[in-house]
Amino acid sequence: RKEVEQDPGPFNVPEGATVAFNCTYSNSASQSFFWYRQDCRKEPKLLMSVYSSGNEDGRFTAQLNRASQYISLLIRDSKLSDSATYLCVVDGGSASKIIFGSGTRLSIRP
Amino acid sequence: NAGVTQTPKFQVLKTGQSMTLQCAQDMNHNSMYWYRQDPGMGLRLIYYSASEGTTDKGEVPNGYNVSRLNKREFSLRLESAAPSQTSVYFCASTGQGRITEAFFGQGTRLTVV
Numbered sequence: 207r208k209e210v211e212q213d214p215g216p217f218n219v220p221e222g223a224t225v226a227f228n229c230t231y232s233n234s235a236s237q238s239f240f241w242y243r244q245d246c247r248k249e250p251k252l253l254m255s256v257y258s259s260g261n262e263d264g265r266f267t268a269q270l271n272r273a274s275q276y277i278s279l280l281i282r283d284s285k286l287s288d289s290a291t292y293l294c295v296v297d298g299g300s301a302s303k304i305i306f307g308s309g310t311r312l313s314i315r316p
Numbered sequence: 317n318a319g320v321t322q323t324p325k326f327q328v329l330k331t332g333q334s335m336t337l338q339c340a341q342d343m344n345h346n347s348m349y350w351y352r353q354d355p356g357m358g359l360r361l362i363y364y365s366a367s368e369g370t371t372d373k374g375e376v377p378n379g380y381n382v383s384r385l386n387k388r389e390f391s392l393r394l395e396s397a398a399p400s401q402t403s404v405y406f407c408a409s410t411g412q413g414r415i416t417e418a419f420f421g422q423g424t425r426l427t428v429v
Contacts, residue, residue, distance in 0.1 A: 240417055247353065247404055249420035293358070295418065302347055302366035304410055304418055308358030 207232055210296050212307035220315055223284050227292055227310045230276045235299030239270055241279045242293040244309065250293055253279075281312075289314045318342055322407050322421030329397040329428045337392040337424050339407030347410045348390035349374075349418070350382060352403040359406065365390055397428040 212229045219225050231239075239256035254261065256268040256277050267280040277296075281288055294307035320341045329335055341348065346367050351359040351374075361374030365384040379401060381393045390409075394401060407421040 238416070242418075247355075247423070249406055249423055250359070250418075251420070252417045255417065303349070303361075303364050303372075304347075304408075306351075306359045306361075 208308075209233060209298070209305045210294055210307040212294050212310050214308060214310060216311035216313055218313045218315060219284060221284060221286060223314075224280065224282050225284055225312065226281075227279045227294075227312075228276050229278070229294030229296075229307050230274075231294075231296040231305075232275070233296070233299040234272075234275060236296045237299075238297040238304075239268075239277050240295040240304075241266075241268055241277075242295055242306075244291045244293055250306075253292070284312075284314050286314050286316065288312060320407055320409055320419050320421040322405075322424055324424060325422065326425050327427070329394075329426065331398060331428060333397050333428075334393065334395050335397065336394075337405055337407070337426075338389070339391065339421055340389045341409040341419065342388065343409060343411065343419065344387070345409035345411050345416075345419075346387070348384065349408045349410075350380075350390070350392045351406045351408065352376065352401075353406065354403050362392065362405075397426075399428045402426060402428045 241253040242250040243253045244250040260269040265282045291309040293309045349364040350362040363382040365371045368387045405424045408418045
């Protein structure tokens with residue numbers, strides 16, 4: 207089993223739709239969780255950290271479920287500019303490293 | 317504040333040539349990483365370094381060597397380049413204590429012909 211697993215997609219949704227991604231992780235000792243966005247082979251950039259209580263940043267909501275070991279990202283009122291690959295990132299517990307999921311491709315159509 | 321600086325940005329090598337990709341961060345981060353990304357694929361960890369003087373293999377270390385020269389710098393060396401190593405290479409770093417967000421360099425686009 208991979209340490210961090212994501213549905214690769216692609217998700218193809220109309221502008222204005224709500225879309226949700228899930229990501230599961232295997233290490234119950236993980237403490238830090240992030241969502242990154244990557245555009246067309248450019249470097250990944252932090253979209254948002256994921257906090258235990260859940261957090262929201264504009265149209266984006268991230269949640270953490272420790273019991274089931276998954277994090278989620280919800281995008282409301284999607285825009286054309288949201289088209290990108292979304293990467294789930296988890297720390298490796300005691301291994302002092304981060305682990306990237308393979309990413310979920312999102313395409314927003316007009 | 318430059319963050320993570322990678323050089324070069326582009327490189328073309330002939331099969332069998334060697335080269336070193338350079339990475340430096342100015343954020344006093346402990347952990348540094350080298351990833352490769354092939355077209356349509358996710359990031360794959362080549363090597364990482366949790367602290368100065370330590371390095372560990374990642375998912376795809378074969379054909380690569382690394383050196384954590386000091387806290388700032390983490391270099392990736394291809395001793396004998398192969399076409400299968402054509403990829404985009406990213407360096408990243410994370411802070412100490414509880415893992416902080418990762419900061420990335422802009423990537424090196426390497427083609428081996």
